[in-house]
Amino acid sequence: MKRQTVFETAMERGVSRRDFLKMCTALAAALGLDYTQSDKVVQAMETNSRVPVVWLQFQDCTGCSESFIRSTHPTAESVLFDFISLEYTEVLSAASGFQAETAMKQVLEKYKGEYVLAVEGSIPDGEGFTNVGGIDVKETIKEMAAGAMAVISYGSCASWGGIAAAEPNPTGAKPISSYVSNTPVILVPGCPPISEVMTGVIAHMITFGAIPELDSQGRPKAFYRHRIHDKCNRRAYFDAGLFVESFDDEGAKQGYCLYKLGCKGPTTYNACAEMRWNGGVSYPIQSGNPCIGCSEKGFWDNGPFFVRHAKIPASQTTANIDKIGLAVTGVVAAGVAVHAVGTSFKKKSEDRRGDE
Numbered sequence: 001m002k003r004q005t006v007f008e009t010a011m012e013r014g015v016s017r018r019d020f021l022k023m024c025t026a027l028a029a030a031l032g033l034d035y036t037q038s039d040k041v042v043q044a045m046e047t048n049s050r051v052p053v054v055w056l057q058f059q060d061c062t063g064c065s066e067s068f069i070r071s072t073h074p075t076a077e078s079v080l081f082d083f084i085s086l087e088y089t090e091v092l093s094a095a096s097g098f099q100a101e102t103a104m105k106q107v108l109e110k111y112k113g114e115y116v117l118a119v120e121g122s123i124p125d126g127e128g129f130t131n132v133g134g135i136d137v138k139e140t141i142k143e144m145a146a147g148a149m150a151v152i153s154y155g156s157c158a159s160w161g162g163i164a165a166a167e168p169n170p171t172g173a174k175p176i177s178s179y180v181s182n183t184p185v186i187l188v189p190g191c192p193p194i195s196e197v198m199t200g201v202i203a204h205m206i207t208f209g210a211i212p213e214l215d216s217q218g219r220p221k222a223f224y225r226h227r228i229h230d231k232c233n234r235r236a237y238f239d240a241g242l243f244v245e246s247f248d249d250e251g252a253k254q255g256y257c258l259y260k261l262g263c264k265g266p267t268t269y270n271a272c273a274e275m276r277w278n279g280g281v282s283y284p285i286q287s288g289n290p291c292i293g294c295s296e297k298g299f300w301d302n303g304p305f306f307v308r309h310a311k312i313p314a315s316q317t318t319a320n321i322d323k324i325g326l327a328v329t330g331v332v333a334a335g336v337a338v339h340a341v342g343t344s345f346k347k348k349s350e351d352r353r354g355d356e
Contacts, residue, residue, distance in 0.1 A: 003049035003085070006206065010045075010082045020045070023082070026073045027203050031222065044207040050082070051206055052115035054107050054144060055089040058130055058137050059164040059173055060121025063192040064155040065091045071195035072279040079199045083206055087115070090132075101133040108147045116205065117148035122157040122164045123179055125172030138179060145180040150211050152186045152201055153177065156294060159189040166300040177218070184211050187218040191294035196275055197223045217297075219269070228265040228291055231273035234258065247288075258285060262306040264293030 004012070010020050021038075024045055028038040057065070069076040069092075080086055088104040107115055123138060124130050130137045145151050153159045153176045164173035177185050188201055201220055204212045212220040229235065237243070238257040245251060245260060259266065265273075268291055272283040285291055292305040 003052075005047060005049055006045040006082050007047075009050055013081060015082070023074060023078055027207070029073065031200060031204055031207065041207050044209075048206055048209065050085045051202070052087050052107055052111045053084045053118055053202070054087055054104055054115055054148075055091075055118040055120070056132075056137075056140065056144065057090050058119070058121035058123055058141075058158075059162070059171065060155065060157050062091060062120070064120040064158075064198070065089075067190075067192035067195045068154070068198045069195075070278070071199040073196055074199055074203060076195070076199065079202060084116075084202060087111075098133075104144070108144065112147045113149055115148055116150055116152060116202065117144050117183075118152045118154055118202075119158045119176045120154045122161050122173040122175060124164070125174050125178075129171045141176065141179045145176075145183050148183055150184045150186060150205065151176065151180055152188060154188050154198060155193055156189045156191045156299065159187040160297045162191070163300050185218060186211055186214065186220060188223075189219065189295040189297075190270060191299075193295070194223075194271060194275055194277060197271055215269075223271045223275075224269045224295070226269065226271070226274070228268050228270055228273050228285065232265055233273065233286055252288065258288075258290040260308050261290045262292075262304065262308045263290035264296070264299070264302075265291040268293040268296050270295040 007020065010023070015023070021042065024041040025038045027045075028034075028041045031041070033041070055065075071079065074083070080092070086092065087107045088100060090100070093100055093103075119141065123141060125138075127136070132140060156162045157164060157173075158176045161169075161173045161175050164171055177187075186201060188198060190197070197220075200223065201212060204220070204222070212222055215221050215224060229238070232238075234255060234257045237255070238259060242254075242256040243251060243260045244256045244258050247261065257263070263285065265285060272291070273285070276283045276286070290306060293299040293302065296302075
């Protein structure tokens with residue numbers, strides 16, 4: 001039997017044509033498309049079938065599922081009831097026990113090569129740590145991934161191993177990619193990932209019929225192309241050398257840069273500063289908490305969260321910020337990055353040329 005299209009499903013649920021177009025416009029925005037390209041999304045939703053999805057959970061805290069159901073653009077309701085056909089999930093499923101496990105097996109038989117496998121949590125490499133339905137999860141992931149069109153690795157646990165993989169890693173926790181071969185894996189790291197990023201990846205696959213463009217680590221470029229530092233609302237204070245020295249000082253009240261308090265924004269790739277959380281309300285740095293780099297590999301073992309690194313690795317500056325100063329309103333402010341100093345020199349050079 002032919003699967004319903006997204007449009008047909010929406011109409012069946014009583015969604016008006018106007019609301020359907022609004023939904024497509026919001027989806028286009030979530031995908032980073034110009035509003036003039038909304039017609040492409042509309043066409044895709046009218047012609048493409050709903051995508052069957054199997055959502056598996058292993059060593060996790062269910063935080064990724066909790067984040068997913070709080071998506072606002074598109075809403076989790078739209079994704080679950082209009083965009084996809086959620087065939088199996090341990091959290092949202094009404095069925096349980098053998099009925100739920102049977103439903104998962106039926107997906108493998110009916111939609112082989114057509115369904116998306118979403119995975120949350122790491123895989124324990126040791127024997128007997130995690131069984132679901134009496135079957136070792138290592139066997140489950142291998143079987144279900146082999147029949148999927150793509151695997152979405154939701155969260156830092158599934159993507160990198162996560163908290164369970166922290167030293168000394170007693171369960172031998174590994175990322176999903178360690179057990180998947182010959183099937184594309186899309187990494188959507190974060191602890192948890194931003195809800196709109198999670199729904200946006202699925203929406204992209206429905207709209208374009210292909211996995212999104214990925215970076216060298218397998219993350220969607222649309223959502224992981226910038227460092228949080230590049231779009232941070234406190235970036236101007238970093239460039240000016242104005243830093244919070246303690247959580248209760250005057251700098252904290254003024255909203256100065258949190259780098260000295262251990263902020264990992266300069267080395268963390270994510271869309272937090274652009275998309276923000278809770279429907280675009282805020283994100284940790286804006287709220288006064290340093291970024292802990294939760295979307296980066298090994299963040300759990302990369303030193304204390306609230307102790308800054310003396311250098312910024314893998315960026316355009318490796319300068320020790322305690323040894324660089326810049327005059328700001330007559331005060332020497334320790335902690336200015338090399339690129340900020342370069343900007344100052346460039347401006348002085350331009351001023352001299354203007355005087356000539």
